[in-house]
Amino acid sequence: MMKLSVKNSVKRLDVRVVGIGGAGCSSLSRVAETLSSSGDMSLLAIDTGSAAHALIGTATTLSLGNGFGSGGDPVAAAKLLREVEADVESFVIGADVVIVLAGLGRGTGSGISPLIAEIALNAGALVIAAVNMPFEFEGRFRNQSANNAHDRLMSTADAVVTVNNNDLSKLAGGNGSLNGAFQEADRQIADTVYAFTTALTASSDRFVAVQLSLRGAGDSLVLSGSAEGVHAGRTAMVNAFGRTEIRVTGAKSAVIHVEGGIGLSLGQVAEAVTAVRGQIGRGADVHVSSDRRVDLGQGIRVTVVLAGIGADSNSLDSTTPIIGLGKREDRPSVSIFDTAAPVRKRGPMLLPIG
Ligand SMILES: Nc1nc2c(ncn2[C@@H]2O[C@H](COP(=O)(O)OP(=O)(O)OP(=O)(O)O)[C@@H](O)[C@H]2O)c(=O)[nH]1
Ligand SMILES: [Mg+2]
Known part of the structure; x- marks a missing residue:
């Protein structure tokens, strides 16, 4: 029997964004503001603390554990994700592109973002991570923990965009406030999401070719x-x-x-x-x-x-x-x-x- 396929609408690229931990949720809020004029993108906020709460009404939210954070422990945070793995899977299923946002160096973002990248990759999406790395003054432990998480993201996500907090403080000439630097990190990450979305959506009719080029790019x-x-x-x-x-x-x-x-x-x-x-x-x-x-x-x-x-x-x-x-x-x-x-x-x- 002959199959007729009727194409009556142009397929839009399905991009979904996941913010993880305090920094990831803060960047996700910024993404929501940036995109508010340009439409409908599915957002998911995940935290072990209270950061996901702030996004209720804007994003799907998943609050893990008792709501008091992971105590800075990536392994404890990763364990908590098991509670909601099925919810994450159903959020990413069918997405063409999944963008993962987190600040690396403490527990939730470092422990959970590589796992989200892996779940999204297994669901067939092109996975992009946009993360910020800690300031040098946050200490060796956090920087080491951030490097470990970054290595894991590099081997799971297809493309990784890194914002270095140290560069942000250089931009402000060392005179800016810490809050100002974090806002700047959020802005750069939101701009990254916007740029990827604009560039990928514009080439959606050749998405398979673009996807091949970006696969495992690092x-x-x-x-x-x-x-x-x-x-x-x-x-x-x-x-x-x-x-x-x-x-x-x-x-x-x-x-x-x-x-x-x-x-x-x-x-x-x-x-x-x-x-x-x-x-x-x-x-x-x-x-x-x-x-x-x-x-x-x-x-x-x-x-x-x-x-x-x-x-x-x-x-x-x-x-x-x-x-x-x-x-x-x-x-x-x-x-x-x-x-x-x-x-x-x-x-x-x-x-x-x-
Ligand atoms: N972009 C951004 N980065 C932040 C912000 N606050 C902290 N950071 C950076 O992100 C790193 C991770 O911090 P958080 O996101 O608060 O930590 P978390 O992932 O929630 O982990 P736990 O609270 O330990 O479970 C820090 O080491 C900072 O360098 C923020 O508001 N925006
Ligand atoms: Mg936190």
Whole structure:
């Protein structure tokens, strides 16, 4: 019998975000604020303390144990997850992408985030972790514990984006408050979620190819830059790379998304891609998509996910693992997604009668 498949709607990429522990839940709140205008994304908050409570009404929440935290013990936190493993499985089942958020160094985030990554991976999702590493002053024990959790995330999640708290305090010139630094960490993690979501959703019709490029990529970096003018594509990227302290020397793959107003030209897109290529070398799989957004006027914004990065060790904090890029036998591929949305025509106007 012939099977008819009727395709009457475009499949949207299903992205779900899980915040774990005090820091993870705090970052998740920030994600919820960032995304409130751009729609429906499933959120899950998990904590052994009271942090998940704050997200009731915004996210699905799972409070573990007696609600007094894990006492800073990742092993105790991991044991508590067993109570709710089935709930986590049913949350991630069917997701295309699961993004795991946590602050590493204490109990809940360090103990539970690698387990969530594993559950999501087993459910077939592309798993991205966006985590922050403790300040140096938090001590050797926390830093060691964070490194262990980071190692485990690197071997379970596909791509790991790391925000180093030490870099945040450098940004504030050492004068900022601790709270300010944590807010900045939350902001950077929320921006990372936004960038991944924008870049992956824009290329959803080629998601399988993008997913292949990001599978097991390891250390990853997200950049976003804006500019106006003739060479806006190049300028946006130069600005973005200029803002990071990491000198990237290579990447396994890059997902580049260019948004621009009515003036967005192919030349600007090409310039942005060339600028990224100039930074990461020619061995990477590059996926490019573009979109017209009338509200951007003459400006353009370029968002880049660099997955599986190699980096200049001098510019990295000692807590940041560095992965070397192996020799890739296969030929680098470039696939360009043309998803430029047409400028929307104004709908028929309804005139008040009478
Ligand atoms: N982004 C962010 N990071 C934080 C915040 N508060 C603390 N951190 C960092 O995240 C690390 C983990 O702290 P928490 O998230 O409070 O710890 P937890 O995972 O809940 O673990 P336990 O409370 O020990 O069960 C700390 O070592 C800090 O470096 C926050 O509000 N936002
Ligand atoms: Mg806690």
